[in-house]
Amino acid sequence: MQIKLDKIMEASECDKALTKIAQGKQDAIPVIHKYLERQIFAVAYSVLHDFSLCDDVVQETYIKIIEKAASYRPGTSAKAWVLTIARNIALDMLKHRKFETPDENLDMNMSDRFDENSILLSLQVKSALDALDDEDRQIVTLKAYTGLKHSEIAAMLGITTEAAKKKYQRAIARMKELLI
Amino acid sequence: MTVSDKIKHFYDTVKIDGVSLPQQVKMPLSIAISAAAVSVLIGAALIIPNIVKKQPKNTGKKPISGRTV
Numbered sequence: 001m002q003i004k005l006d007k008i009m010e011a012s013e014c015d016k017a018l019t020k021i022a023q024g025k026q027d028a029i030p031v032i033h034k035y036l037e038r039q040i041f042a043v044a045y046s047v048l049h050d051f052s053l054c055d056d057v058v059q060e061t062y063i064k065i066i067e068k069a070a071s072y073r074p075g076t077s078a079k080a081w082v083l084t085i086a087r088n089i090a091l092d093m094l095k096h097r098k099f100e101t102p103d104e105n106l107d108m109n110m111s112d113r114f115d116e117n118s119i120l121l122s123l124q125v126k127s128a129l130d131a132l133d134d135e136d137r138q139i140v141t142l143k144a145y146t147g148l149k150h151s152e153i154a155a156m157l158g159i160t161t162e163a164a165k166k167k168y169q170r171a172i173a174r175m176k177e178l179l180i
Numbered sequence: 181m182t183v184s185d186k187i188k189h190f191y192d193t194v195k196i197d198g199v200s201l202p203q204q205v206k207m208p209l210s211i212a213i214s215a216a217a218v219s220v221l222i223g224a225a226l227i228i229p230n231i232v233k234k235q236p237k238n239t240g241k242k243p244i245s246g247r248t249v
Contacts, residue, residue, distance in 0.1 A: 029201055037199065042191040051194065058199045114193050125190035144184040145191050175183045 007147065010035045014078035022069035029062055032082060039079070039146040040086040046141035047090035049130055050097070057093060061086045080152040083142070087156060128178035136171035143168050 017031035037058060044057035064085050072081055114122075129137050135157065142153045154164040181189075 033199075033201055037196065038191060041194065041196050045191070045194070055196060055199050058196070062201065118189070118193055121186060122190045122193050125186050129187070129190070140187060141191070144187040172183050175187075179183060179186060 011078060014082070015074060018065070018069055018072045018078050018081070019074045021066060022072060026066055029066070032062070032065060036079060036082055039083060042141050042145045043083050043086045043138070044090045046129070046138045047087060047134070048094055048097070049137070053090075053093055053097065057086055057090050060089045064089065077148075077152055079146065080148055080156065083146060083148065084156050087138070124179055128175045131178055132171055132174060136167055136174070139164060139168050140171045140175065144172075 013031055014035055017028040020028035021032075040058045040061050041054050044054040045051065048054065048057070061082065065082060068085065072078070129140070132140065138157065139153055142148045142156070143150070148156075150164045150168065151161045153168075154161040157164065159167075
């Protein structure tokens with residue numbers, strides 16, 4: 001129940017913030033930062049699987065939000081709108097970084113407040129995510145972490161809702177095998 | 181723990197740094213160009229009058245006495 005209320009709150013706050021930004025009030029950006037920073041980061045990772053580039057994607061996304069806020073339609077999904085921008089920025093970055101080796105040093109990118117078991121689990125999840133193909137990794141991240149609906153994911157990836165559902169189920173099953 | 185929970189755990193534990201809010205990050209190019217242009221104009225406005233009103237050098241010669249014009 002609490003989680004559902006949090007989600008409603010998040011959607012409403014982000015919607016209001018985007019409307020304000022569209023009116024030129026850039027001081028509403030911290031609201032987007034508060035609710036969506038980690039989700040933008042996750043989308044960036046699901047596309048690039050390179051931690052060193054994800055911070056840049058988050059920052060570029062904020063700049064793009066300010067530039068494009070006028071095209072946001074209030075009352076629609078603010079989160080899907082923001083994450084679509086983040087994904088497009090990450091895809092652009094991927095094109096330019098195609099031949100460079102990704103930064104795979106997870107230890108350096110783990111928050112200091114977590115213990116060894118947490119880090120071990122994260123390493124396993126990272127390996128499992130990296131074993132998925134690009135589209136499956138994005139679908140799993142968008143559904144499991146950001147909580148977007150299958151229809152929103154389908155629109156973002158240009159596939160049918162049914163295809164998004166099937167791919168998600170298949171990818172989760174594959175991850176289950178890998179995480180045993 | 182479900183697979184979804186493990187994915188959430190992974191993304192929740194990743195350290196994010198180096199992200200600053202747009203008030204502190206680079207400004208859009210058009211604004212940057214305008215700001216640069218304004219700086220140049222202000223600089224020019226301050227420097228040009230000084231050049232125009234520049235005093236002649238002191239040559240050390242005394243003015244001719246009794247001369248009125």
